[in-house]
Amino acid sequence: MNHNIFNSLQDISLPAGGKAKFYSLPALETAGLGKISRLPVSIRIVLESVLRNCDGDKITDAHVKRLADWKPNAARMDEIPFVVSRIVLQDFTGVPLLVDLAAMRSVAQRMGKDPKLIEPLVPVDLVVDHSVQVDHYGDKQALEINMEIEFRRNNERYQFIKWGMQAFNTFKVVPPGIGIVHQVNLEYLAHGVHMKDGVAYPDTLVGTDSHTTMINGIGVVGWGVGGIEAEAGMLGQPVYFLTPDVVGVNLTGRLPAGVTATDLVLTITEMLRKANVVGKFVEFFGEGTASLTVPDRATIANMSPEYGATMGFFPVDDATIGYFRDTGRSEEEIAAFQSYFKAQNLYGVPRKGDIDYTRELELDLGTVAPxxxxxxxxxxxxxxxxxxxxxxxxxxxxxxxxxxxxxxxxxxxxxxxxxxxxxDIHGETGIAGAGPDNGGTGDVSSQPGSARKQAEMGNNLQPGSARNLTEMVSNRPILNMEEAPQCISNxxxxxxxxxxxxxxxxxxxxxxxxxxxxxxxxxxxxxxxxxxxxxxxxxxxxxxxxxxxxxxxxxxxxxxxxxxxxxxxxxxxxxxxxxxxxxxxxxxxxxxxxxxxxxxxxxxxxxxxxxxxxxxxxxxxxxxxxxxxxxxxxxxxxxxxxxxxxxxxxxxxxxxxxxxxxxxxxxxxxxxxxxDGETFRRLYSNLTQNQLLWNNVPSVSGQIYSWPKSTYIAEPPFFQDFSMQPSQPGGIQDARALAIFGDSLTTDHISPAGSIKETSPAGKYLLANGVSRMNFNSYGARRGNHEVMMRGTFANVRIKNLMIPGSEGGITLHQPDGQQMSIYDAAMKYIADGVSTVVFGGEEYGTGSSRDWAAKGTQLLGVKAVIAKSFERIHRSNLVGMGVLPLQFKENDSVQSLGIKGNEQFDLLGLRDIRPQQSVSLVIRGADGSRREVDLLCRIDTGIEVDYYMHGGILPYVLRHLMTK
Structure with a gap:
């Protein structure tokens, strides 16, 4: 910071008095770098980051010039190094990220380096929100029982998270029972404008949940990335991506009576999926956009992964400022937010004709139906x-x-x-979970939670409030998880x-x-x-x-x-x-x-x-x-x-x-x-106050994690035999197909987040390690243990391997013997025999959640390449980040057109000197002695991704960089 290229470092007056510096985007237009005022708003916010973080090394003035010269329909070959203001994590993805950081510290210590070299360089917030499960429902005790079960199931994970809180200076945690990461982000974590070293700059972020994009509803540029990319961002690497197309969506008219924001977002999702906005920025504009409330905008932004876009962005305007006021932000913060965006000429929702978009789409809100x-x-x-x-x-x-x-x-x-x-939960015979609610009898107005009962309880004892929950749990007999209710009707x-x-x-x-x-x-x-x-x-x-x-x-x-x-x-x-x-x-x-x-x-x-x-x-x-x-x-x-x-x-x-x-x-x-701003301020003023369950979780101290034996947390194998010199990848010879999948294979199919079946490889592993079926928890909760997660990869009960027509579940045919077995067992057999494997897919391979374990598990199963018709953005990036080649069929080629059955052997040629988006030859050698060769597109898209791949993945790359420093 504090350089002044293009005479862009200027003063801004703060409403509360005093001045700050800021990097002026209008100054770039004055300096002749292009018509900045006609760039999409989201591109301008990214441009500010590139300008402000220009250091002549990772980010140069050439990067600034290229992005300032963004053209609506140019070829997308330029790489943008984007430094974000902060990072948000949810616990399913945040725990494995923390596991990797802890493993890096262990590597540094073993190599005689200072473990504190591994430290987040930007603020990180982890919100524990994905671990609560609806075990109990339909009565007034549901919250307290579900939370108590949650803490019993996840005690080892929560101890580990608490270790991370004390080990890393910039790592903060929002404990369980506060809310969903995206809503907490909207209501509390987002600040509009940050201030560092006297320089004001806008809030930007990436998050380890696909729906991080919800923050786009308040004018914040941010999107979901895999934990792998987030780690690199935490440790000083910019988030790299190709200059995007920006699709403008002009909303006109008004929603009809009785139509909800959900109806609107489902309509937009359908429309934009058909328009193929995958990997693009989407920016909403027009009078209809300006008429939407901020919660409605956030609802639409939330589902940008469902319509395939990197973002669903809404500019800052008076409604945004009103939302900040309604959610309890300080007047000083609000005034600085508004002043900054006005000074940057970024304030207000553009109208048709104001911005040059790659293309424009239009939706009349009046046509939306339930x-x-x-x-x-x-x-x-x-x-x-x-x-x-x-x-x-x-x-x-x-x-x-x-x-x-x-x-x-x-x-x-x-x-x-x-x-x-x-x-039931108290050991009394009856209908588990039954009560006056939900089909019983009783005076509604006298139930806990009613306005009348609320007045009797007092303002600090609302149902579900921290104080009330603590008192209920502490005054109730300890729950035996084996007695969790299963029956619901007599x-x-x-x-x-x-x-x-x-x-x-x-x-x-x-x-x-x-x-x-x-x-x-x-x-x-x-x-x-x-x-x-x-x-x-x-x-x-x-x-x-x-x-x-x-x-x-x-x-x-x-x-x-x-x-x-x-x-x-x-x-x-x-x-x-x-x-x-x-x-x-x-x-x-x-x-x-x-x-x-x-x-x-x-x-x-x-x-x-x-x-x-x-x-x-x-x-x-x-x-x-x-x-x-x-x-x-x-x-x-x-x-x-x-x-x-x-x-x-x-x-x-x-x-x-x-x-x-x-x-x-x-x-x-x-x-x-x-x-009511006062309500927001009260609820977010002290996140651990009266949180008895969280506060009673034991804290572990020390800068290095001790890795006690656990089926939840284990040191991952990604840094085994780590050396400062990477081994160079070469060609792939005599590979076998581990599995062949069709279109729209999601990361849920690849790496499940739900329940673990007893008969699955992961279930068998847990049983063998003394974990009862009742205590399996879920794949998501066990993402800190690679032994569970690699066994869960491709183990979804609905996954369909086309090598076995009509089948469901994670099974395959081992070659050349044709024996049917689980995909995990086949992968281990191939690894033991020194045989490389590849996976084939169709359109939209890896759609869905930004699940890093879908890539990590693929790598641990020994898969060297995934060959598909097309990839969803985050999963493609994650595969590269784990050293797995994403390769794409060209034109009309596919598994079906090439007649691939899964009993062939495969060679991949042309991998000695990798370049972004180069051609790679796939040689298909049939069991009958036939030989065919087809060209594939290498989906290593950028120069930095080449570096990641050559280092065996982004984590070894970053670790070598940090320890060299």
Whole structure:
């Protein structure tokens, strides 16, 4: 900082008095570097970082000139070194990142270097939000029981996180029970403008969750990266990427009455997926954009991974400033934020014609209709009136065509569920989790959480508040995890295809948005008043993104009505959407599996990939929170909610969706309860105060981790036999196909985050190490142990290896003997025999979460290259970061066109002197002696990625760089 190239270092007056320096973008236009004022806003913010961090070494004035000269439709060959202001982590991805940092310190110590060389150089915030699971639901104890189970399951992980807090100076932690990383980021971590060494600069970041993009809703440039890239950024490396295309989306008009932000984002997701914005910046502009609230903008930005974009960016304007004020930021901070963006000519939403975009798309908000998306992908939008017919269509459609391949006669069949009575959490015989809520009796107004009860309890004892939770847990008998409730009904009922088994108001997408949460509460209130209920066997849950949500649902008196329908507070974190939906009762699981039922989940999340929500629920639909409540009441996807009643209310009278749907005016009247700055300041003022569970986790001291024996945390093998001189990679000869996959293979398929099956390689490993089935936890929680994760790679129960047509699950054929075995076992056999392997894929290989273990596990299984039709952005980068070659078929070539079966041998030629995006020859040698050769595109895209690959990955590269310094 404090250089002055292009005379760009200028003074800015601060509203609170005094002055600061800033790197002026208008000054670059004055200096003749181009028409900066017509660049997309997001490009200008990246340009500021390049300008400010220009050091003549990693970042030069040539980088500044090239980006300042960005052209809408130029060839994208220039590499941008982007230095971010900070980094955010969630715990599933943050723990393995911390494991790698700890391993680097161990390497440094063994080599006689100062371990403190390994230290984050930018601020890092880890939010523990992915570990809570919906084990208990449907009553007032759900939150406390789920959190206690969470802490018992994750004690070893949390001890390790606490070690990281004291070992690294710039590593901060938001403990469990506070909220989802993206909402905490919006409400608390984001500052708009930073100040360092007297220089003001905008907030920018990368995060280890795909949905880091939610922060784009308040004008912050940031996106999701794998933990591998995030580590490099933490340790001083810029985030490198190719100059992007920027697609401008002109929003016009206004949303119709009764249409939610969720309906809008599902429409945008469908539209932009069709427009192929993969790997591009998307920037929203126009009068319709300016009319959206910041929570609505954040909802759209959140789902940019679902429409494939690197970002879904919204500029800063008066609405952004208002949001900062509503969320309790200081007036001094707000004034500096506004002044800085005005000085940079970055303030306000551009109108049509103001900016030069690569291309422009347009959406009239008035055309948006109530919708769901599913049953397998977020972009598969269905208008609400077509949900029933679409389900019926897919039910009968062949599996090869994306359907379920069933006889439609099965839609009318019902199957009895075995009855059970089991001890509840206190050891008393009865219905586990039963109570006056969710189908019982009782005065709603007197339940905990009601406005009346709230007044009696006092302002500091809201349901779910830190103090209240601490008192409840400390005054309750210790939970034996083996007694976690499994049965939910002591009365007979039956199941059929299309039945809803999970209904969850969950995930970051919508739980930052008061309009849809208040709408859900209002719908619940009207439904309860009309005598509607939710069947007890449907697993209902409310998992908000922050404690603020339950504050305003309580203040408006709506929480008791949600509770009455079973939507009790189950946790503050990413639950159902990440696969932490928890178990269904054993009799229900038995009925579903035995009868091969296609049952459904409805959730207000952003991901619904196969086996993600629950391994045995095969149809998963994304919907707005009020529609989640509505479908919970309906109980089935085989009901057209536009032409059939939700259910029968008092006096057996039919109640229709329109009878309970809240008006826009009703929602607007309550929004003020969600915009109380004092509430935000109070809840975020001290994150550990009265957090008994977290504060009681033992802390481990020392700068070097001792690596005690654990099935959660283990020293990874990435630095075994580490030396300062990298070995040079060469060609790949006589390789075998470990697996062949089709289109849209997600990182959920490659590296599951959900439950661990006993019969899987990971399950067998845990059992062999004395872990009971009850304590398996999830793949996500065990990402700090490579032994579990490499066994979980390609082990998803719904993954389809085309080497074995019609199969599901992580199996393959070992060659040349053709023996069928798990992919893990085959990989270990190949490694033992010194045989290299490759993996083949189709379009959009690696779509989904920014899951570094999808690349780490691939590398540990001995895979040298992944050859696919196309790659999703983050996973491609992660593969390079782990020293695995991403190679892309050219033109119309594919596994199918080349007739690859999996019994061939493969050579990869032309890898001696790698250049970005060069051609590589694939030689295919058939079992019959045939030989073919085709050209592939090497998807090592940039010069720095060549360096990473030549060093065996980004982590060895960074470690050698740090220890050389």
């Amino acid at each position: 919708s769901l998306a599913g049953p397998r992908r977020p972009q598969d939008r269905i208008e609400i009136g077509n949900v029933k017919s679409r389900f019926v269509e897919l039910f009968a459609k062949p599996v090869t065509g994306g359907g379920y391949g069933k006889d439609t006669a099965g839609l009318d069949q019902r199957y009895p569920v075995r009855n059970c009575v089991e001890k 009365g007979p009922f039956d199941l059929g295809n299309g039945d809803v088994l999970i209904a969850a108001i969950t995930s970051c997408t919508n739980t930052s948005n008061p309009s849809v949460l208040l709408a859900a509460g209002l719908l619940a209130k009207k439904a309860v008043e009309k005598g509607l209920a939710v069947k007890r066997h449907i697993k209902t849950s409310l998992a908000p993104g922050s404690r603020v949500v339950t504050e305003y649902l309580t203040a408006t008196g709506l929480l008791p009505y949600l509770e009455k329908l079973g939507f009790n507070l189950a946790g503050y974190g990413c639950t159902t959407c990440i696969g932490n939906s928890g178990p269904l009762s054993e009799p229900i699981e038995e009925a579903v599996v035995t009868n091969d039922l296609v049952c459904a989940a409805v959730l207000s999340g952003n991901r619904n990939f196969e086996a993600r929500i629950h391994p045995n629920i095969r149809a998963n639909f994304l919907a707005s929170p009020p529609l989640v409540v509505a479908y919970a009441i309906a109980g089935t996807m085989l009901k057209d909610l536009t032409n059939e009643p939700l259910g029968l209310g008092e006096g057996e009278k039919p109640v229709w969706l329109k009878d309970v749907w809240p008006s826009d005016d009703e929602v607007r009247a309550l929004i003020k309860f969600a915009a």
